[in-house]
Amino acid sequence: MSMEFTHVTLGQRVLFGTGGAAAHVAEEIARLGATAPMVIAGDAERELARTATAGTTPALWWDEVIQHVPVELAESARAAAAEYGIDVIVSVGGGSTTGLAKAVALTTGIPVIAVPTTYAGSEATDVWGLTEQRTKTTGVDHKVLPVAVVYDADLSRTLPVGLAVASGLNGMAHCVDSLWAPRADPINQALALEGARALALALRGIVADPDDMAAREQALYGCYLAAVSFASAGSGLHHKICHVLGGTFDLPHAQTHATVLPYVLAFNAPAVPDLAERLATSLRDPDSPRRPGEQDSAAQAVDALNDLYRAVDAPSRLSDYEFTDSSVPEAVERVLKAAPASNPVTVTEDNATALLTAALTGSTPNVESLAPAGR
Known part of the structure; x- marks a missing residue:
């Protein structure tokens, strides 16, 4: 039987190396020419985020992260990004953290550098999800695909x-x-x-x-x-x-x-x-x-x-x-x-x-x- 299909491969940089997160994040921020990073990391990931962004000076730290990304939270984060003139988002955490970064990118087009600390995989997709009135809506948009993913196994070492x-x-x-x-x-x-x-x-x-x-x-x-x-x-x-x-x-x-x-x-x-x-x-x-x-x-x-x-x-x-x-x-x-x-x-x-x-x-x-x- 002959094969016939259409396959789409998403364009994204992947930087993989244990212990290399800080250097890789700084490299990507410089490559993008960004000067006002927003770091999204929940309280539990704050120290991991500091490790991953060592040598980078964030313009804004955002620590409110909620699973399934409520619409109200996304709107608050978008407003903060606009207020601080954010030109790149660095998300450090699991799927909920990446999801919030994507929600901001969806309406602003701000590029995202994802630094996963779990094995959720959201960082490598162009799928977004938002929850409103007990209904989760998902969609596909190239704007939410992180421009780069930084994988560092050291950042998952403390994951229970x-x-x-x-x-x-x-x-x-x-x-x-x-x-x-x-x-x-x-x-x-x-x-x-x-x-x-x-x-x-x-x-x-x-x-x-x-x-x-x-x-x-x-x-x-x-x-x-x-x-x-x-x-x-x-x-x-x-x-x-x-x-x-x-x-x-x-x-x-x-x-x-x-x-x-x-x-x-x-x-x-x-x-x-x-x-x-x-x-x-x-x-x-x-x-x-x-x-x-x-x-x-x-x-x-x-x-x-x-x-x-x-x-x-x-x-x-x-x-x-x-x-x-x-x-x-x-x-x-x-x-x-x-x-x-x-x-x-x-x-x-x-x-x-x-x-x-x-x-x-x-x-x-x-x-x-x-x-x-x-x-």
């Missing part, structure tokens, strides 16, 4: 293991969603599968030894590949579900993505057996023998992801984050409106309810329980 796992699995969700998202193509599928391999390896390494800097570097490498693939492939069913859960019910971003991912995989994998088989290969622990008798590729992929989740003690149920049975109907209604028509499995009220209920209770993800009759 539990948060590292949730963040890394958020990155893994970018990989899995990119396999069948609306604009999925062979290039972003290849990037996604390599990203999944790197993240699976990295998370096992970080859990085994939180000071393993090679594992921390692998996590950054994997999350970047995940984000690049996601930026090209677009937002699939997994992200549509998590945007509903985050924007409407204010569930924590990384933990929600980590929790929902295995259920979406079990839901979709039977309809894409070739991709499921390749994903299973990427996810397997290279030191563990393949279990005999496994034939079904969808089951292989789900089992491989379940094995990883057990190995890293991953988040497992939405009920841990105050999501309840009574919230499921509204979530299902919103998911049905947002689900991509191109999803490998048609999303219905019944199967969406089954998926969210399983994620709520933390039942072991498996193909059989999420495979409605007639799939």
